[in-house]
Amino acid sequence: MVDLQTLRAFVSVAREGSVSRAAERLHLTQPAISLKLKQLQQEMGLALFRRRPQGLALTEDGEALLPAAEKALATAAAFEQQARALHSTLRGRLRIGTIVDPEFIRLGAFLHRLVERAPQLETELHHGMSGSVLTRLGRDELDVGFYLAPPGEGPGEQADTIAHRELTHFDYRVIAPAGWGSRLDGADWVRLAGLPWIVTPPDSVHHRLLAGALAPLGLTPRGVARVDQEACMLDLVRAGVGLSLARDTLAMTERQERGLALAEGVNLPCALCFLWPRGREEEPVIAEALSALEAVWGRPGA
Numbered sequence: 001m002v003d004l005q006t007l008r009a010f011v012s013v014a015r016e017g018s019v020s021r022a023a024e025r026l027h028l029t030q031p032a033i034s035l036k037l038k039q040l041q042q043e044m045g046l047a048l049f050r051r052r053p054q055g056l057a058l059t060e061d062g063e064a065l066l067p068a069a070e071k072a073l074a075t076a077a078a079f080e081q082q083a084r085a086l087h088s089t090l091r092g093r094l095r096i097g098t099i100v101d102p103e104f105i106r107l108g109a110f111l112h113r114l115v116e117r118a119p120q121l122e123t124e125l126h127h128g129m130s131g132s133v134l135t136r137l138g139r140d141e142l143d144v145g146f147y148l149a150p151p152g153e154g155p156g157e158q159a160d161t162i163a164h165r166e167l168t169h170f171d172y173r174v175i176a177p178a179g180w181g182s183r184l185d186g187a188d189w190v191r192l193a194g195l196p197w198i199v200t201p202p203d204s205v206h207h208r209l210l211a212g213a214l215a216p217l218g219l220t221p222r223g224v225a226r227v228d229q230e231a232c233m234l235d236l237v238r239a240g241v242g243l244s245l246a247r248d249t250l251a252m253t254e255r256q257e258r259g260l261a262l263a264e265g266v267n268l269p270c271a272l273c274f275l276w277p278r279g280r281e282e283e284p285v286i287a288e289a290l291s292a293l294e295a296v297w298g299r300p301g302a
Contacts, residue, residue, distance in 0.1 A: 002040065004076055007069050009036040010048065014066050018055040092285045093122045097133035097145025097275075100230060104247070105146045105272065106296050113292035121288065129228065131203025137162055137275055144276045144289045148205035150212065151271040163278040166271045167297045172209055173251035174263035177240040181261040189213055192221075192263060196242035198233050199223035206233075206245045209268045 012022035013033065023030045041048050048062035058066060094114070102108060111123060126133075126142060133145035134155055147155065147164065154164040174192060176184055183195065193214055199221055200206040210221060224242050227233050233244045238258055245268065246254065254260040274293055280286050294300075 002043065004073065006036045006040050007073055009033050010040055011066065011069050011073060013037060013049065013056055014058050014062065016055075017057065091120045093124055094285050094289055095124045095126060095141070095143045096289075097136060097142045097147075098125050098127045099130055099133060099146045099148065100247075109296045110292055113295045114288065117292060118288050121285065129201065129203040130205045131201075131208075134158060134162065134275065135203075137277060140277075143286055144274065147273040147275050148270055149273060150209065151269050153271075154273060155275060161278050162275050163281070164273045164275050165293070165300055166273050167293075168272050170270055170272070171248045172206070172245045172268040172270055173248050174243055174266050175237055175246045175251050175254060176243045176261040176263070177237055178259035178261065179240075184261055184263045187263055187266070189217055189219065189266075192243065192266070193217075193219040194222055196224040197221035198225045198227060198236045198242050198244045200226065200233070201228050204228065205270065209270060210245060213268060 008026060009022065009028070012025050013019055016022045016025065019030050019033050019037075023033045026033070037049065044061075044065075046061040046065075047059050048065065049056040050059050051057075098105065098107060107125075114121060114123060126136070126145075128136075130146075130148045133142065133147055136142045137145055138158060138161065149156070151166065151169055154166070155162040174184070176195075184192075187195075197210075199210075202208070214220060221243075225236055227236065230246075234246065234250070234254065236242065237244050237246075237254075237260060243263075247270075248267075251260075251262055255262055274297075276286050276290070281290065
């Protein structure tokens, strides 16, 4: 079987028409090139070159073999390039904690960027509440995750071990069943706390935001139902069960399309954050996630 170095010698001499120039091109000695050509012709049983005053020229047999030799070298080069690319191709698994609805956190665009940039990377989605995402990150059960918290708060007490980036700010509004507008007119937190509420578990941002508003006043909401899904909360409000919190865009949509009531002037600021274990930013999988996040949400502070 002809080795690649011999094929390179044959192709180089054919292109250069000279053993000396081919030797310079391949960084070999002239005797080494001549020996390889001699061995190739003996192995093939063919005369591949003929001498002429200007150097060497291909015979008809040499002309016939040159395209195949060039194709073999190109194939070998493509093989080597692919092998090198595999070394730089990101592989592994990225465990992502997701919350609320996919459109709000731009999950589709985020995953599209990841697949586009790292097609060999396996993504694993774990949906839950903000608090559970934070807890699972602390237990190394997730690599990254989305999280909701008051602006500037981030992961709070876990900030030493969990890094974060705020992606966007918005408000939560107090929504109530249709026809409850008169009960909300001029209502402050003291009056609102006494109305029936659809409450949520401590892991929910609704629970943390509501507690942050009521606890300093020594108040707790009068819970009449406890749920752990935003869609269920909205259904219960529509059914007339009680009050709840909803993101401002959802609250406005529900008022326009279903006639739900809103407590005017009562807003709870919130930030959508992205979390990852502090100190692991340079790990390839997490670094790729942060790059994809930047592509979707822009640079921090931009």
